[in-house]
Amino acid sequence: MPQLLHRRGPIPLYTQVKEHLRARISGDEASDASRLPSERELAKELGVSRVTVRQALRELIEEGAVFTAPGRGTFAVSARLAPATGRLTSFTQEMIDRGIAPSSRVLAADELVDAHLAEILQVHEDTPLVRIRRLRLGDDEPVAVETSVLPAELCPGIATLDLETRSLYETLRTIYRLRLHASELVVESRQAEWGTAGLLHIAPDSPVLFIERRTLLADGRIAEFVRSWYRPDRYQFRMRLAL
Ligand code: GLP
Numbered sequence: 174m175p176q177l178l179h180r181r182g183p184i185p186l187y188t189q190v191k192e193h194l195r196a197r198i199s200g201d202e203a204s205d206a207s208r209l210p211s212e213r214e215l216a217k218e219l220g221v222s223r224v225t226v227r228q229a230l231r232e233l234i235e236e237g238a239v240f241t242a243p244g245r246g247t248f249a250v251s252a253r254l255a256p257a258t259g260r261l262t263s264f265t266q267e268m269i270d271r272g273i274a275p276s277s278r279v280l281a282a283d284e285l286v287d288a289h290l291a292e293i294l295q296v297h298e299d300t301p302l303v304r305i306r307r308l309r310l311g312d313d314e315p316v317a318v319e320t321s322v323l324p325a326e327l328c329p330g331i332a333t334l335d336l337e338t339r340s341l342y343e344t345l346r347t348i349y350r351l352r353l354h355a356s357e358l359v360v361e362s363r364q365a366e367w368g369t370a371g372l373l374h375i376a377p378d379s380p381v382l383f384i385e386r387r388t389l390l391a392d393g394r395i396a397e398f399v400r401s402w403y404r405p406d407r408y409q410f411r412m413r414l415a416l
């Protein structure tokens with residue numbers, strides 16, 4: 174049994190096992206290395222019963238720190254940058270929640286008029302739009318490429334602000350006083366095109382998690398339409414459904 178575990182201490186053994194596993198998971202850099210040993214192996218290694226290990230794992234699953242893939246084992250999700258369930262969060266917030274340092278590189282920020290995008294945003298086809306394309310990083314590693322399009326009148330001058338070190342959503346809230354209310358999104362698997370693959374440091378045509386999302390204000394206006402290409406080994410999309 175590792176020195177960390179105290180049989181007679183006030184902290185239940187399964188809680189100690191849980192914390193031990195949590196520390197171990199967060200020390201795991203590579204997501205490929207995130208598969209946990211089996212229940213039996215962990216019990217043997219830690220010198221505790223399988224029941225204790227199972228209880229610790231059950232709690233880690235409930236907390237979203239690990240997940241089980243039937244027939245394949247138990248995996249840590251910490252390295253996969255899983256978002257919080259059901260909350261309308263920004264990339265920045267998702268990273269901070271997981272103890273990862275977010276940053277961005279602005280690849281382009283421009284104004285345009287585009288009838289197709291205007292239709293998606295449900296504004297008149299002549300409406301000036303602002304488009305911001307960013308590389309999103311976690312602990313300085315590329316995680317996603319995101320292109321956000323917003324009606325320019327909602328956030329005049331936003332393209333000139335520093336969106337490398339500050340959050341877009343925070344900026345919309347604090348500078349433009351916009352209250353983001355809800356998002357609708359579609360997630361699908363795609364192949365990374367050459368340019369996106371280069372930015373994400375993956376081979377062209379590698380699978381990426383592609384997300385299209387529209388975010389609405391409380392009054393129903395659409396504030397943002399975004400297309401995101403996430404590295405699937407660095408980001409896992411999770412949600413909780415309830416009746
Ligand atoms: C998420 C959303 C995007 C949004 C971004 C804002 O990634 N999918 O739609 O643009 O968060 O991130 P931040 O506020 O960190 O700039």
